[in-house]
Amino acid sequence: MEKPVEFDYDVFLSFRGLDTRRDIADYLYTSLMKAGIQAYRDNEELPIGEEIAPKLRQAIKRSEILIPILSKEYAASPWCLMELVQMVECKENWGRKIMPIFYDVAPSEVRHQTGNYREAITLHINKRRRYDDETIQKWKEALSKVGTLRGWELKERGKGEFTEEVVRTLLIELKKNYLAVSEYLVEMDGHVDKIMEVIGEDTSETKIIGIHGMGGVGKTTLATIIYNKLSADFDGCCFLSNIRDTKIVILQEQLISDILRTKCGSITNINEGITQIKNRLCSKKVILVLDDVDQKTQLDALVGMGKCWLCRGSKVIIATRNKDVLKDVDLKHELSEMDFDHSLLLFSRHAFRRDCPPAEYVSLSKTAVEICSGLPLALEIIGSHLCGKDTNEWKNVLKNLETIPNGEVKRKLNISFEALETREQEIFLDVCCFLVGLDVRIVTYMWDSCKFSPECSLEVLKQRSLIKIAKGNRLWVHDQLRDLGREVVRERANLKPEKQSRVWDHEEAIDVLEIKEGRKKIEAIRLKFDRQFQDFIKKEKYVSLSNLRYLQVDWGALDENNVQHFPSTNSFQGNPMLLPKLRWLSWHNFPIFFKFTACSLKKLVILDLSRSKIIDEWEGWNHLKMAKNLKVLNLTGCKNLHRTPDFSAHKNLERLILEGCTKLVQVDRSIGELKQLVLLNLKGCWNLEKLPDEMEELEALTELLVDETSITNIPEWKRMEKLETLSADCCEDLSKCNLAGCSTSLLYLDLSRTGISELPFGNFGSLVELRLTWLNIRELPNSIGTMKNLRVLDISSTSLVELPSAIGMLEQLEEIDASYCGRLCGEIPTEIGNLSSLRIMRLSNTGISNIPKLPESMTGLYLHGNQHMRCPDLSNLLNLRDLKLELRYQTPFPPAPSLNWLRRLTKLEYLQLRCGGLVTLPSDFNLLLKLRKLELAGNNQDLPPRLPQNLSYFKIRGCSTSILNLSYLERLSELKVFDCEQLIEIEDLKRSKNLQSLCFERLPSLVKLPDLTGLNYLRRLCIEHCPKLVEVRGQLESLESLRLNFCESLERLPDPLSFKHIEELYIGVCGKLEEIQGLEVSENLNELSVWDLPLLEKLPDLTNAKELKVLRLGRCPRLVEIRGRLKSLETLFIRGCGSLRQFSDPSSFKKLRLLEIDKCEGLEEILESDEYRDLKKRRREQTARPEPAATNPGRQVDGDPERKPETRFDLGGDLPPGRLSPLPAR
Incomplete structure (x- = not known):
């Protein structure tokens, strides 16, 4: 029979009409149709007068699920038995699913044909003239087979309850509630797991989940996946999409219709819909997805306030760009960009x-x-x-x-922009055009001055996922949104730069300055000056920019020692009303000779002269006194300043930034007059030894940064009662610190790497974060227990010998770092188990030997590098996600510790375990399905039969196995195998198609690697110290870095096509390797290092390697020639290549800056020719300044930060060169 290509029906119902039609058959059929399941029954689907048998056969063939209702009289009907035979044939030939209902009969009665079924078959046998033996045998076989199938038994159950169960099961089987999702899903599993953790912990609990993020980030897709995963377990399901653009009453109608699986009558207004939803759905456990919610009112009209409308056990998933609507949810899950x-x-x-x-x-x-x-x-x-x-x-x-976003992407993202108010749009456009990466606390001063209500507007932009405030209070906008904003500016100006409100492109800005009229709409502009554009410094270029509020100037490569190159230094003199609305002037590298006195500074609130060469006597200081409204003065990196200017004219100043003024020795006493100053940043002012006494007058100061200064004392400032942040990291001369005056306000205190030996603790009840690293302190005072709000305590690398029991009183403590406290020994206080908020504890590289019972709130525990650590019992840490544990033993035969508790840590994502060979992982270790990163190290460590299948990173050091089989790790992206002395072979890795990095080092017995063809993502391959390895097989089309070192038996490299995209190639000490093929097609090659290849005679032509900057060749005695034009070459090192006779084209050396040629007798003759006289001259001019040993750039030694770096070019005492210095610039 030909296989049906599609289904006409979801379900085929086969039943004996006399005893079921007006009973269960009718009831079930009606319920199926209401649920949207297309069911077939003969009297409903076949027109009168048509032949029944052919139509029935066709209906059975074109139905996805076949349901025979096996009643007492079912077998009495030859017609039913023929249908049953047809069903069994469809099951066996085409895989149809038969789901029988046993209606007042037992499955065994059908299976063995007993009772009513025996009587019915006997009657049919007695009618031999009508039914032959073969037909009757088929009936009996069909009954026997169907009687063995799992189905439903209906005896003393109500029809309503029974049909509800059948319908629910069929919806699961048919995936009727499933919604289409892209077949190209990537990186969704982690998000699904996090949401399912909250939803699935207790299915009897009502849960509301909010998924938020910018447009196009995948919120709808994630919500759909969760919906599909859960929909089968609920009484009703509904997915409401495009809520933003749909009338609420229409959404209410759809919600009721989808849940009740019946058409809902027309709803005339929102309040009526609310009443119907509350009354009609309150008894049903439902799953509901609300996609693209924009306003809280939409939620209120669909699910009410909180969970009061929902039946217990219901789940609601809300997808929105507006985080502000997610007020009363159990989880706010943010979707960010993909890596x-x-x-x-x-x-x-x-x-x-x-x-x-x-x-x-x-x-x-x-x-x-x-x-x-x-x-x-x-x-x-x-x-x-x-x-x-x-x-x-x-x-x-x-x-x-x-420069121009894709139209469809733009339309999707523009929805969020269009929903903004005018002021919010203006702020968003400012950020897109100029302000990404800047401190939002500074930026707001400009918007405040322009009456843009920045605090409210920024909150709206954040809630709608249009901007983020990143680490350090930096403004962040996605590149696609940034481009959208810039395109909006262009389109509003009809693509005419002079009509734009903002001009951020330098070339367009220069063109705009050439136009004398029509520039009044420009509010912000960015310029870059160098000799080519020196004429644009003249004031005439700026006269008509009357609405300019933001001016950014980058002073380019100008010869400031030759003033005649510039227009008159009086260019900006004589017009005090130039730029009358200017709020922000950012002029980096401002030249000392330049006079900028023509600008109106009346409305200026932000002045940024970072990295300028201005000095104490600069004439501009007097003019700046006109800036009475100045709020921010940024002099970062002004390294010629010895003292600050007089601040008495700037009484409104709130932020003073002097970071990196390395010659500054004095802060003017007038600083005491800055009553509104909230930030003083003196970081990196190395020569500053004393803070002025007048600083006590800074009553508004909240943040004081004096890191890396030479101050010796922080006095008691009794009037500085608002200070919240004091950072004095790396003030090595600081020995006294009196903080009594600000003890009640201080939130953040950093005294790391100072000379303080006694802690200035008192009543610091408000302190949230305390950092004391590298202090020579032996103990913490018990008064630390009074810091009830402390959340972070960093005491790493101190001289502490014990932790006080009072630490158990820090009830808000979330993180404690005592790593690298070498004198900290024994046990830690048991009171630490009382810290119910503790999440992270770092005790690595200490003398701690025993860990008490820790609070269940822990998510990260780091215990590596501890000499005497006993195996802890961490079985109660069910929320642990990161664990680093190292177990070492001093006695020769310690008792084998048990790690069986590992199986309970089901949320573990990263595990680093270092221990001796006596420690074994539990046999069911592979059940840790959330484990993504695993590092195992030990002396002849045994591996369990299987590792967790979702690993993306696996590093093993010192395993005892001879054959390593990891073929089942399909999600693996990085594999590192080190120091496994018995390892002979690594088996097939083709199923690990996501592998990006492979590293095999110090495997003395390794003979065979698998063919690596098919690893299309492999970018980095490192094989070192594998002396028995003969070949590396495979075509690796994405390979970017290849390192093959100390593989003395290696004869064959990967397929030459593997070098198409290679960027780094290092091959050394491979004594049997005769040739390197494939480099002639390597267009991206940046660095090539080849040494100790005694059989190598030639390299491929390197002409196509247009990006090659570094070439190192060492001790290749048979190498005869180097071919190719290496126009980008910057470093050339050749040593011990005595047979070299043919050299690269002379044009290869125009960019050369580092050169060393030694012990290359044949090459010396070539260099004497006129053709290479420039190279010879450069070689003579090479300076004698010593250079550090050349190691492989960018290399983190085998990925292990605890190993000391090796000198990679130590080729026997005379390598690397001792003198590789930059050549003089041409």
Whole structure:
């Protein structure tokens, strides 16, 4: 029979009409249709007068699930038995699912044909003239087979309860509630797990989950996945999409209809809908997704306030760009941008329908991914748009996308922008054009001065996921949103720069300054001056910029010692009304000779002269006294200042930044007049030894930063009662610190790396974070127990010998770091178990030997590097996510510790375990399904039969196995295998298609690696000290870095095509390697190092290696020639290549800065020729300044920060060169 290609029906009902039609069959059929399940029954679907048998056969064939209702009289009907035979054939031939209902009969009665079924079969046998033996045998076999199937038994159960169970099961089987999701999902599992943790902990609890993030980040997709995962377990399901643009009454109607599976009557107003929802749905356990919610009123109309409308056990998932609507939820889950690797994977699936780009598209794909900046929507749309196009079309599209966002992406993101009020839009556009990465606390002064209500507006922008405030209070906007904002500015001006409100492009800004009229709309502009644009310093260029409120000038490469290159230094003189609305002037590298007295400073609130060469006697100080409203003065990096100016004219100043003024020795006494000053930043003022006494007058000061200064004393400032932050890190001369005056206000205190030996503790009840690293203190006072608000305590690298029991009184403490306290020994106080808020504890590299019972709130525990650590029992730490544990023993035969408690840590994501061979992992260790990163190290450590299957990172050191089989780790992206002396073979890795980095080091017995072909994401391959390894097989089209060192038996490299995209290649001490193929096609090669290859005679032509900057060759005695034009070469090192006779084209050395040629007799003759006289001259001019030993750049030694770096070019005493110095600039 031909297999049906599609289904006409979801369910085929087979029943005996006499005893079921007006009973269970009718009831079930009606319930199925109400639930949206298309069911077939003969009297409903076949028109009168048609032949029944052929239509029935067709209906059975085209039904997805077959349900025979096996009643007492079912077998009495030959017709029913024929249907049953047909069902069994469909099951056996096409995999149809039969789900029988046993209606007042036992399955065994059907299976063995007893009772009514025996009587019915006997009657059929007696009618032999009508039914032959073969037919009757088929009936009996069909009954026997169906009688063994799992189904439902209906005896003494109510029809309502029974049909509800059947319908629910069928909805699961048919996936009727399932919604379509992209087949190209990437990086969703972690998000699903976090949400399911909250939803799934107790299914009887009502839960409301909020998913928030910027447009296009994947909120709807995540909500859909959760919905599909849960929908089968609920009485009703509803997914309301596009809530932002849909009338609420329509949404209310859909909600009621979907949950009750019946058409809802028309709802005339919102209040009526609320009443119906409360009354009709309150008894049903439902799962509800509200997608694209924009206003709290939408939630109130659909699910009410809190959970009072919902039946116990219901789940609600809200997806929104506006975080502000998520007030009363159990979890706020933010979706952020994807990282680069996952972005490339998602992009490749849409652009190429595969997991990685083809070789010729790798570079273009990376550019596209960078443009998309991790936004899934952009990755999908742009990837699909580029699918099937050639490389030239790609280049054109990507060039446009660098400045103009994709139209579809723009439309999606623009929804959020259009919903903003005018002031919010203005602030957003300012950020997009100029202010990304700047301190929001400074930026707000400009908006405040312009009456933009920045605090409220910024909160709206944050809640709507249009901006973020990153670490250090820095403004952050996604690149796609930034481009959207800039495009809005362009479109509002009809693409005419002079009509734009903001001009951020330097070339456009220069063009705008050339135009004399029509520039009044410009509010903000960015310029860069150098000799080419010196004429644009003249004041005439700025006269018509009457509405300019933001001016950013970057002083370029100008010869300030030659003033005649510039226009008159009086260019900005004589027009005091120039730029009358200027609020922010940012002029970095401001020249000392330049006079800027023409600008109106009346409304100036922010002045940034960072890295300028202004001095104490600069004439501009007097003019700046006109800036009466100045709020921020930033003089960062003004290294010629010895003392600050007089501040008496700036009584409104709130932020004074003098960071990096390394010659500053005096802060003017007038600082005491700055009654509104909230921030004083003196970080890095190395020569500043004393703070003025007048600082006591700074009553408003909240933040004082004196890190890396030479101050010796912080006196008691009794009037500084608002100080919240005091940071004095690296003030090595600071020995006295009296904080009594600000003890009740201080929130953050850092005295790390100072000379303080006695802690200035008193009543510090408000302190939240205390950092005391590298202090020579032996104990903490018991008064530390009074710090009831302390959350972070960092006492790492101190001389502490014990922790006080009073630490158990810090009821808000979340993190404690006592790592590298070498004198801290024995046990830690048991009172630490009382800290119910404690999340992270770091005790690595201490003398601690025993850990008491810790609070269940712990998420991170770090206990590595402790000499005497006993194996702790951590079985109660069910929330632990990170664990580093090292167990060492001094006695020769210690009792084998048990790690069986590991199986209970089901939330563990990262585990680093170092221990001796006696410690074994539990056999069910593989059940830790959330474990992503695993590091195991020990002396002949045994591996369990299987590791957790979701590992993405695995590092093993010192295992005892001879054959390593990790083929089941399909999500592995990084694998490191070190110091496994018995390891002979590593088996197939082809299923680990996500591998990006492989590292095998110090494996003395390793003979065989698997063929690496198919690892399309592999970028880094490192194999070192594997003396028996003969070959590295595979075609690695994405390989960027290859290191093959000390593999004395190696004869064969990977397929030459593996070098197409190589950037770094290091090959050394491979005595049997005769040739290196594939480099002739390496266009991205940046660094090539080859040494100790005694059989190597030639290198491939390197002409295509246009990016090659570093070439090192050492002790290759048979090497005869180096071919190619190396126009980017900056470092050339050749030593011990005595046979070298043919050299690179002379044009290769124009950019050369480091040169060493030694013990290359044949090469010396070539260098004497006129053709290479420039190279010879450069060699003579090489300076004698010693250079540090050349190690492999960027290399973190085998990924282990605890190993000391090795000198990679120590090739026997005469390498690396002792004198590699920059050549004189040409």
